[in-house]
Amino acid sequence: MPVYIKKFKDIVMADLPAVGGKNASLGEMFSRLYHKGIRVPDGFAITSDAFWYFMDHNKLREPLQGWLHELDAKNFSNLAAVGAGIRKKMGEAHLPPDLSLAILEAYKELSGDAFIGVAVRSSATAEDLPDASFAGQHESYLNIQGETALLAAVRDCFASLYTDRAIEYREIHGYPHGKVALSVGVQQMVRADKGCAGIGFTLEPESGFRDIIHLSGVWGLGENIVQGQSTPDEFLVFKPMLILGHQAIIQKKLGAKEKTMIYGGNEDTPAEKRLQFVLSDEEVIQLAHWALDIEHHYNKPMDIEWAKDGNTGQLYIVQARPETVQSRRNPRQLTEYEIIRKGEFLVQGQAVGAHIVSGRARILGSPADGGVVEPGDIIVTDVTSPDWDPVLKRAAGIVTNKGGRTSHASIVARELGVPAVVGTGTATDVIADGEIITISCCEGKTGYVYRDAAEWIEKKLDPGNLRQPRYTNAMLIMADPAKAFELSFYPSHGVGLLRMEFIIANHIGIHPMALVRFDTLKDETAKARIGQLTAGYKDKKDYFVSNLSQGIATIAAAFYPRDVIVRMSDFKTNEYANLIGGREFEPKEENPMLGFRGASRYYSDLYTEGFRLECEAIRIVRDEMGLTNVKVMIPFCRTICEGRRVLARMAEYGLIRHKNSLEVYVMAEVPSNVVLATEFAAVFDGFSIGSNDLTQLTLGIDRDSQLVASLFDERDEATKRVIGTMIARANAACSPIGFCGQAPSDFPEYAQFLVRLHIDSISFNADALLRGIENINKAEAQLGISTSPVATVNSAL
Numbered sequence: 001m002p003v004y005i006k007k008f009k010d011i012v013m014a015d016l017p018a019v020g021g022k023n024a025s026l027g028e029m030f031s032r033l034y035h036k037g038i039r040v041p042d043g044f045a046i047t048s049d050a051f052w053y054f055m056d057h058n059k060l061r062e063p064l065q066g067w068l069h070e071l072d073a074k075n076f077s078n079l080a081a082v083g084a085g086i087r088k089k090m091g092e093a094h095l096p097p098d099l100s101l102a103i104l105e106a107y108k109e110l111s112g113d114a115f116i117g118v119a120v121r122s123s124a125t126a127e128d129l130p131d132a133s134f135a136g137q138h139e140s141y142l143n144i145q146g147e148t149a150l151l152a153a154v155r156d157c158f159a160s161l162y163t164d165r166a167i168e169y170r171e172i173h174g175y176p177h178g179k180v181a182l183s184v185g186v187q188q189m190v191r192a193d194k195g196c197a198g199i200g201f202t203l204e205p206e207s208g209f210r211d212i213i214h215l216s217g218v219w220g221l222g223e224n225i226v227q228g229q230s231t232p233d234e235f236l237v238f239k240p241m242l243i244l245g246h247q248a249i250i251q252k253k254l255g256a257k258e259k260t261m262i263y264g265g266n267e268d269t270p271a272e273k274r275l276q277f278v279l280s281d282e283e284v285i286q287l288a289h290w291a292l293d294i295e296h297h298y299n300k301p302m303d304i305e306w307a308k309d310g311n312t313g314q315l316y317i318v319q320a321r322p323e324t325v326q327s328r329r330n331p332r333q334l335t336e337y338e339i340i341r342k343g344e345f346l347v348q349g350q351a352v353g354a355h356i357v358s359g360r361a362r363i364l365g366s367p368a369d370g371g372v373v374e375p376g377d378i379i380v381t382d383v384t385s386p387d388w389d390p391v392l393k394r395a396a397g398i399v400t401n402k403g404g405r406t407s408h409a410s411i412v413a414r415e416l417g418v419p420a421v422v423g424t425g426t427a428t429d430v431i432a433d434g435e436i437i438t439i440s441c442c443e444g445k446t447g448y449v450y451r452d453a454a455e456w457i458e459k460k461l462d463p464g465n466l467r468q469p470r471y472t473n474a475m476l477i478m479a480d481p482a483k484a485f486e487l488s489f490y491p492s493h494g495v496g497l498l499r500m501e502f503i504i505a506n507h508i509g510i511h512p513m514a515l516v517r518f519d520t521l522k523d524e525t526a527k528a529r530i531g532q533l534t535a536g537y538k539d540k541k542d543y544f545v546s547n548l549s550q551g552i553a554t555i556a557a558a559f560y561p562r563d564v565i566v567r568m569s570d571f572k573t574n575e576y577a578n579l580i581g582g583r584e585f586e587p588k589e590e591n592p593m594l595g596f597r598g599a600s601r602y603y604s605d606l607y608t609e610g611f612r613l614e615c616e617a618i619r620i621v622r623d624e625m626g627l628t629n630v631k632v633m634i635p636f637c638r639t640i641c642e643g644r645r646v647l648a649r650m651a652e653y654g655l656i657r658h659k660n661s662l663e664v665y666v667m668a669e670v671p672s673n674v675v676l677a678t679e680f681a682a683v684f685d686g687f688s689i690g691s692n693d694l695t696q697l698t699l700g701i702d703r704d705s706q707l708v709a710s711l712f713d714e715r716d717e718a719t720k721r722v723i724g725t726m727i728a729r730a731n732a733a734c735s736p737i738g739f740c741g742q743a744p745s746d747f748p749e750y751a752q753f754l755v756r757l758h759i760d761s762i763s764f765n766a767d768a769l770l771r772g773i774e775n776i777n778k779a780e781a782q783l784g785i786s787t788s789p790v791a792t793v794n795s796a797l
Helices: 013-031 048-057 061-069 079-091 097-111 146-161 163-175 241-245 280-300 367-372 386-392 408-416 483-486 500-508 513-515 524-533 540-559 608-624 639-652 671-675 677-683 691-698 715-731 748-756 766-782
Strands: 004-008 044-048 117-126 141-142 181-189 198-201 214-217 232-238 247-253 259-262 265-269 300-306 315-322 334-341 345-352 358-366 379-380 397-400 420-422 436-439 444-453 455-461 473-478 494-499 561-567 630-634 666-667 688-691 736-742 761-764
Touching: 004 013, 004 097, 013 048, 013 117, 013 181, 013 280, 013 315, 044 117, 048 097, 048 146, 048 181, 061 079, 061 561, 079 146, 079 163, 079 677, 097 146, 097 181, 117 146, 141 146, 163 386, 163 524, 198 247, 198 540, 214 241, 214 259, 214 280, 232 241, 232 280, 232 540, 241 280, 241 500, 247 280, 247 540, 265 420, 265 513, 334 436, 334 540, 334 766, 345 397, 345 513, 358 367, 358 397, 358 715, 379 436, 386 408, 386 455, 397 408, 397 436, 420 444, 436 688, 444 455, 473 483, 473 524, 473 736, 473 766, 483 540, 494 500, 494 540, 494 688, 494 736, 494 761, 500 540, 500 677, 513 524, 513 540, 513 608, 540 561, 540 608, 540 688, 608 630, 608 639, 630 639, 639 677, 666 671, 671 677, 671 715, 677 715, 715 736, 715 748, 748 766, 761 766
Parallel strands: 358 379, 379 397, 397 420, 473 494, 473 761, 494 561, 561 630, 630 666, 666 688, 688 736, 736 761
Antiparallel strands: 004 044, 044 181, 117 141, 117 181, 198 214, 198 300, 214 232, 232 247, 259 265, 300 315, 334 455, 345 420, 345 444, 358 436, 436 444
């Protein structure tokens, strides 16, 4: 006997053929995850039986099949006409009286004494729906109130089974139209219009890294995220530390949140709310726990939607579906892109993907303009929505003025495997229709658009069969947190050198002493700029600590539990002076390379308060976030006394050597480090040879001077003897020692030289890692050392 109504409390995933994927998931969570504290708004589903009853009552099956038979299924040239004809026919139909009565009775039971506002959502049915992405193909209607409005919304949902995008999607993916029904979910409305809403993934959506929960949110209804009308706040939560109860939010990014969607439309978000995060840290953690429970329940990565009721302050999960893009990707199949020649810079935004593409720009105002788009073109527009899907499928790349990494354009770009640059602000004004442009998404989280066709190199990397060295650990040299999750899949033992100064220069930009002494800053221009960048921070110093700790934590989480050795800042005075507000705090030196840098700064009155901020960031990462795989390294430490002074200052600032397993290394880059290696080994826990500085100081060469640059060579016999002595003395002191530099990847004989001396680790830039591993393997083989499978190293991946 047909069943037309099923309450959420009676629905489980096995009911998918009757209620569709969306309703089956809502019912499953409502009925089986309530004991986890997960709140799902109550509701009921109008079943597929009801849909077929509606179709047969109005004798719609045959006419619709006739319309679909006329469809140009190759080029979809008449798609708009076919879709419009079907929807008009369905819009003229009526719900059977007994079906209407059943819907209204369920609505009254859900509402109680008053007709509450409800969300009316489409939920398509198909046998293998969990492995397909029907998101955005059909319509939903929010805050529907009253019997007449509800019945009309149900009929409109039925009709949305035949939106143009849904028709095309089924044709392309081989779903027979006549076998797919549409269920409708009627759910208590969460008043997110007075609160906030957003989406989440239980993996990192760009790289597919599985240990991250990615949440994003805007003020008002969450549709603004998908539609790209507002750049959302973003939060990254590290699952292992979430489970252990540490402060697991490793990254928070304040979005512009330009618009707030209410039921009447979009409003400009007030300035003070744009500077506020939509969620407190406690709410982020609560949602992350729910997301983790949902993922464990379904045993697969999930794409969820959440909402916060502005009246009650309660958080809810309003939808959950399997993630269908990154979860299918094999992250070990690596392709690197390196741009080697590029045209004039045009615009930048958030990068989606890690590819490069050149093509003809097509400036489109709406999907109706899509007829001009040919395969290989790059679509440039203000913002996209699901109506754009048929057009976007022909594009080689996408550029938008609005939107973030979870907007509709971003989601489609990932599904299609094409690069996108979203949220540029001015792309449609700057880029000319018909001109050749290049999209570059291989330069970090920021995507760039250049004029003309660029030149680039694609490197196919296959680490699957690569065998790891047996005794010499291959590690990475890193600086950019934006590349951390992608690089975590590379076959390394961790990060042998994390350059802190990159994070300071590119993600903070402000001299730390300008934040410490902001009130007395004389440079009014710098003071105004700092005020803009630190808006929303009560204490300017917190801006530095927060951004630095998040950058370090992102890399530490990506490689956890593998070691990440963080070198404290090693700017030279001329480089520090280029930071905002820096010129007031930096002395002018004739030769900054040999001057006030590294360890000497950390205990000096000129900088020690800045060093305090660096230490506080490390302390938060290790002690609060729980990322104890972070080790600290001190650069350019000239004397034993200086080393002790730095350690004492670190202890004063909360970083006590060996407390909470903290290890402190020293860069071996000054000849005194070699001469007194045994004494330095008693002060520090390990060494890392900085071959650039050690070479220049051994040979007496200023590596910044072009006049003598040709003499700089790590392979010089004098340099090799100094390095050999350093390794031998570290080994004798049982102190770990690594090497950072390009030579072992470029020259197999140099790798053999280091391996023969029993170096513990060699760190490479990412583009040299695989070649470096091969060189180490050859060296170990020549020395009679067998190799081990890569799996023994990457068991944590």
